[in-house]
Amino acid sequence: MSDIDVEIQTACPHCQAPYQPGDAFCQICGKELVVEPRDDFGDVFVPLRPVLLYYFMLLLVLALYKFTDSFPDGLAGMIVITLVTVVITVAFTVESWATTRKLYSFSGVRWSILGLTIGGAMVGSLVVNMLCDFINASFHDDVFYNTYLFADTPYPLLFATLMIALEPAIFEEVAFRGFLFTSLARITKGVNAVYVSAFLFGIMHLSIISLIWLVPIGIAFAELRRRYDTLWYGMAGHFVYNFCIVLYEYFGI
Amino acid sequence: MTESFSVPAATIPCENCSAPTQPGQAFCGACGYPQSGTEDQKNRFRDSIRIKKVLVAETQKETRTAKTIIFVFAGLYFCLGLFHGFVADDFPTMIVELFICLLFLVLGAWSSKNPFGAILTAFFIYLTFQIVEVFIDPTSLFKGIIVKIFIIGAFVKGIRSAMEAQKYIKELEKMKAVRTDE
Numbered sequence: 001m002s003d004i005d006v007e008i009q010t011a012c013p014h015c016q017a018p019y020q021p022g023d024a025f026c027q028i029c030g031k032e033l034v035v036e037p038r039d040d041f042g043d044v045f046v047p048l049r050p051v052l053l054y055y056f057m058l059l060l061v062l063a064l065y066k067f068t069d070s071f072p073d074g075l076a077g078m079i080v081i082t083l084v085t086v087v088i089t090v091a092f093t094v095e096s097w098a099t100t101r102k103l104y105s106f107s108g109v110r111w112s113i114l115g116l117t118i119g120g121a122m123v124g125s126l127v128v129n130m131l132c133d134f135i136n137a138s139f140h141d142d143v144f145y146n147t148y149l150f151a152d153t154p155y156p157l158l159f160a161t162l163m164i165a166l167e168p169a170i171f172e173e174v175a176f177r178g179f180l181f182t183s184l185a186r187i188t189k190g191v192n193a194v195y196v197s198a199f200l201f202g203i204m205h206l207s208i209i210s211l212i213w214l215v216p217i218g219i220a221f222a223e224l225r226r227r228y229d230t231l232w233y234g235m236a237g238h239f240v241y242n243f244c245i246v247l248y249e250y251f252g253i
Numbered sequence: 254m255t256e257s258f259s260v261p262a263a264t265i266p267c268e269n270c271s272a273p274t275q276p277g278q279a280f281c282g283a284c285g286y287p288q289s290g291t292e293d294q295k296n297r298f299r300d301s302i303r304i305k306k307v308l309v310a311e312t313q314k315e316t317r318t319a320k321t322i323i324f325v326f327a328g329l330y331f332c333l334g335l336f337h338g339f340v341a342d343d344f345p346t347m348i349v350e351l352f353i354c355l356l357f358l359v360l361g362a363w364s365s366k367n368p369f370g371a372i373l374t375a376f377f378i379y380l381t382f383q384i385v386e387v388f389i390d391p392t393s394l395f396k397g398i399i400v401k402i403f404i405i406g407a408f409v410k411g412i413r414s415a416m417e418a419q420k421y422i423k424e425l426e427k428m429k430a431v432r433t434d435e
């Protein structure tokens with residue numbers, strides 16, 4: 001390493017004096033050395049707009065589905081609601097692509113963490129299944145887990161897997177750990193973004209008791225996203241978790 | 254160049270943050286305190302910390318209404334739960350209401366540690382409850398509309414003030430004037 005290189009890398013941007021690694025302020029001029037690219041968004045509700053818009057659009061559609069007769073009955077209704085939520089989620093993903101594309105990169109994905117996530121999801125699904133039995137709650141209270149809807153289709157397990165395990169694993173992760181988390185992390189500390197996005201993820205399912213497990217699940221996946229800047233762990237864990245629930249329901253465990 | 258820094262000369266602790274500094278060094282590298290500056294410069298640094306602390310305290314006053322509302326909700330659902338459980342003999346409703354009470358207690362506890370995240374979450378939960386209520390019974394939209402507007406207004410104001418506080422706290426953390434906690 002030549003002296004010139006060192007000087008270029010460690011010169012104060014204000015007075016060009018060299019500084020020691022680890023310093024936050026220049027010892028010569030007293031100014032801040034690393035000026036973070038601060039978003040000057042003014043009112044906090046401006047960066048919150050996509051979060052509010054996405055969440056309440058989804059909530060209105062889901063409430064229409066759950067509490068009114070505006071959607072077709074049974075399987076047809078479920079397919080329509082799924083398509084609607086997918087379209088909304090894709091639109092927001094495209095809109096926020098510039099800030100979220102790095103989350104879809106495969107580079108840096110480690111097999112060890114992936115394995116741990118999948119193992120954790122399996123254990124988690126077992127625990128939640130037992131808890132459900134214990135408190136006599138049903139997954140069917142949740143707008144999303146309607147496995148019985150697929151009983152009359154030619155391939156019940158396959159369709160249930162696609163609609164209940166695969167679709168949410170992709171699109172809920174893309175939304176709650178993807179663009180919503182990114183918007184929240186712009187305005188508050190990462191830990192806060194983890195908790196807020198986990199609560200949004202939980203209450204969006206429109207079932208109070210389910211919050212007992214949905215919020216911790218949301219925290220786990222959001223923490224994985226915060227720590228490793230990727231959606232793949234969350235998607236894998238989410239798929240395995242939901243797939244296990246589908247299996248328990250299918251085989252009556 | 255590296256030589257001059259690594260000389261194990263006697264360091265003196267920064268008057269502001271106690272980080273080791275070299276004698277004669279103009280500013281502390283950790284907090285930016287004007288170590289060798291005039292008394293006037295040092296006072297200006299201390300004043301800037303004091304002003305930011307006052308501003309944080311001010312915003313805390315403005316988030317108080319939102320925090321109070323969160324605890325009022327907890328109390329309200331607790332009473333509702335007891336009523337449904339022991340007067341109306343409706344145990345499933347009681348369980349749900351006591352659980353919502355617990356949810357607001359968690360948010361309340363969170364709001365004293367981190368107002369921004371907690372008030373924002375409470376705002377979303379409150380609006381979700383209201384929207385679901387309207388879907389179940391459309392006439393409920395205008396029931397207690399003034400109270401609803403007051404609550405939403407208090408949450409919005411609380412979110413804005415908590416955001417301000419967050420900004421000042423971040424600056425104070427940089428000046429090593431508050432403990433940094435994750």
Ligand SMILES: [Zn+2]
Pocket residue numbers: 267268269270271272281282283284285286429
């Ligand atoms: Zn210092």
